[in-house]
Structure formats: structure tokens, C-alpha cells
Amino acid sequence: EQLANQIAAGEVVERPSSVVKELVENAVDAGSTTIDVEVEEGGLTLIRVKDNGSGIDPEDIETAFQRHATSKLLSSKDLFRIASLGFRGEALPSIAAVARVECVTSPEESGLGRRLVMEGGTVKALEDVNTPQGTVMTVKDLFYNTPARLKYMKSIQTELGHISDYINRLALAHPGIAFTLSHNGNTLLRTQGTGDRLQVIAAVYGTGVAKSMLAVSGDHPDYELMGYISKPELTRSNRNSITVIVNGRYIRSFVLNQAIMQAYHTLLPINRFPVAVLEIGMHPGLVDVNVHPSKMEVRFSKEPELRTFIEQVLKEKLGAMVHIPG
Numbered sequence: 001e002q003l004a005n006q007i008a009a010g011e012v013v014e015r016p017s018s019v020v021k022e023l024v025e026n027a028v029d030a031g032s033t034t035i036d037v038e039v040e041e042g043g044l045t046l047i048r049v050k051d052n053g054s055g056i057d058p059e060d061i062e063t064a065f066q067r068h069a070t071s072k073l074l075s076s077k078d079l080f081r082i083a084s085l086g087f088r089g090e091a092l093p094s095i096a097a098v099a100r101v102e103c104v105t106s107p108e109e110s111g112l113g114r115r116l117v118m119e120g121g122t123v124k125a126l127e128d129v130n131t132p133q134g135t136v137m138t139v140k141d142l143f144y145n146t147p148a149r150l151k152y153m154k155s156i157q158t159e160l161g162h163i164s165d166y167i168n169r170l171a172l173a174h175p176g177i178a179f180t181l182s183h184n185g186n187t188l189l190r191t192q193g194t195g196d197r198l199q200v201i202a203a204v205y206g207t208g209v210a211k212s213m214l215a216v217s218g219d220h221p222d223y224e225l226m227g228y229i230s231k232p233e234l235t236r237s238n239r240n241s242i243t244v245i246v247n248g249r250y251i252r253s254f255v256l257n258q259a260i261m262q263a264y265h266t267l268l269p270i271n272r273f274p275v276a277v278l279e280i281g282m283h284p285g286l287v288d289v290n291v292h293p294s295k296m297e298v299r300f301s302k303e304p305e306l307r308t309f310i311e312q313v314l315k316e317k318l319g320a321m322v323h324i325p326g
């Protein structure tokens with residue numbers, strides 16, 4: 001069992017940002033409206049995710065750390081589960097196999113809850129506690145018992161970069177959730193959770209960028225597009241500032257990124273890229289989430305159609321801007 005967990009851990013827990021991803025996605029799935037992420041030394045010494053979500057029933061806390069224990073629906077059509085689908089209850093046991101983990105949680109307003117400490121996959125402490133409704137997961141000394149894995153870690157700055165990038169995008173995908181991210185005690189991101197995506201764009205990219213965003217929207221029998229793209233004069237030297245959200249989940253799609261850049265580059269034939277945050281709604285049957293859930297990649301059943309639609313909406317909007325001289 002412990003070996004199976006360590007093997008699974010190799011897939012689930014590639015680096016600190018994978019731990020952050022799993023913990024934060026659980027917090028989102030639990031219906032949290034505030035999620036605080038605290039990391040130290042690029043996440044290698046400490047990762048703490050605190051949420052005000054549904055919490056875990058004291059009776060279920062140990063089970064949550066067993067393999068394939070999931071309380072979630074697992075239907076491939078259930079796009080809302082896209083992020084956790086790949087692991088089917090493997091995240092917590094995998095993390096617990098390669099780190100010291102503490103879980104403090106309560107499902108009740110009364111604050112009656114439980115604290116569980118796991119080390120090397122075994123229970124070190126289990127006790128009743130009083131704690132606000134929600135969950136605090138603390139992961140310390142990642143890869144302390146798998147030194148070979150530890151050796152592959154890049155610099156603290158690189159690991160932090162992955163974490164920060166991920167939290168930024170998740171915050172962009174969930175403007176209704178108030179996120180904070182801090183590293184070694186310094187706050188790197190704070191969003192308000194008001195539901196206003198432009199506010200999140202300001203928090204992530206700065207108010208200057210937020211001010212120069214164009215609102216875009218479009219309708220199609222199968223799709224609905226809403227979001228923001230930066231004005232042509234505001235360009236970036238890399239393409240990492242494009243965030244695509246499908247049915248409420250942040251995803252990665254090479255094809256959609258291509259569509260966005262294609263629209264942009266037909267009008268601006270330069271080697272520069274926009275800041276863009278686009279949310280696309282569609283019937284869950286039109287998107288296949290099983291391609292590579294751990295990497296957040298998806299496949300669309302009517303890909304050329306979707307691509308054309310996005311290109312058209314963006315070209316129309318950007319085209320109107322490009323005619324203005326200067």
C-alpha cells in the first residue's frame with residue numbers, strides 16, 4: 001500500500017506546484033469562498049492551504065488519505081470535476097507518501113473537528129479539535145523521504161514561479177473566490193472574491209494592464225465566449241499571459257491558444273502576444289476531459305468550429321481597434 005502510494009506520488013506529485021494544485025483544487029471543490037495559500041522556500045519546506053469550505057467529516061478524515069477514496073462524482077461528462085478526475089482520490093495519499101502532512105478540518109459552524117498528522121504514509125496523530133469550519137492542509141518537507149526526487153527540484157525561484165503562475169490562473173478562473181498567496185511571509189497575490197474578473201486581472205497583471213483590456217463576447221449555437229484581451233498597443237514578449245477557462249475551469253489548450261494568437265497576429269504581424277483571459281461555455285458533451293487531466297489538457301469534439309468562432313470574435317474586436325492610427 002505504501003509502495004503503491006509512492007508510485008502514484010511519482011505521477012501526482014512532480015514538484016511543489018503539483019501539491020499546491022491538488023490542495024487548492026480540493027478547496028475549490030469544497031465550495032470555499034476564501035482560500036489562503038502560504039508557501040516557504042518555493043514550497044519545499046512548507047505549503048499550507050487554508051479554506052472555508054465544507055470541511056471533512058471527522059469520521060471520514062482517515063479515509064480521505066486512503067487511495068481511491070473520493071467523495072466526488074466521477075463521470076467523464078462531469079466537466080466540473082475535470083481537475084480531480086485524473087487522480088480519482090489519489091492526491092492526498094500520494095502527497096502523504098512523500099511529505100509530512102497535517103490536516104485540521106471541521107464540517108460544522110460549531111467548529112467541532114479533527115486533526116490528523118501523517119508521516120511517510122502512516123498516521124502519527126489523530127485527535128478532536130476545535131477549529132473554524134473549513135480545512136487547513138499543511139505539507140512540510142516535501143520529498144524528505146525520496147531524496148532522488150528532491151534532487152530534481154530547480155531553484156526556489158523556479159518552483160515559486162510555477163506555484164504563483166498556477167494560483168494566478170486559478171484566481172482568474174474563479175473571480176468569486178478571494179485568494180491570497182504568500183511566500184516566506186510576503187504577500188504575492190490578493191484577490192477580493194467579488195466576482196469581478198477585471199479586479200483579478202488588476203491583481204495579477206497590474207492596474208495598467210487591467211485598464212487597457214478590451215471586453216470581448218460572442219455567441220454561437222454551441223459556444224459562448226466572454227472575457228478580456230489587451231488592446232493592440234499593450235503587448236507582451238511571451239505567450240504565457242493567455243488564460244483559457246472552459247465551463248468554469250482553467251484549462252490548457254494548444255488549439256485555443258493558437259486561435260487567439262492567430263486572430264492577434266493577422267492584425268498585428270509582430271512577434272508579440274496579448275494578455276487575454278477568455279471564458280468559454282459549452283455543453284459538457286462537447287469537451288473531452290480525459291486526454292490528460294493532470295496537465296489540464298482537454299479535447300474539443302468540434303475543434304475547427306470552436307477555433308473559427310474564437311478567431312472571428314477576436315478579429316472583429318481587435319480589427320476595430322487597429323484602424324485607429326497610432
Ligand code: ADP
Pocket residue numbers: 022026027030051053054055056064065069070071072084085087088089090091092093135
Ligand atoms: P479527489 O479530489 O480526487 O476526490 P483527493 O485525494 O484530492 O481526491 O481528496 C480526497 C477526498 O478528501 C475528497 O474527495 C474530499 O472528500 C476530501 N477533501 C480533501 N480536501 C478537502 C477540502 N479542502 N475540503 C473538503 N474536503 C476535502
Ligand code: MG
Pocket residue numbers: 022025026084091
Ligand atoms: Mg483532489
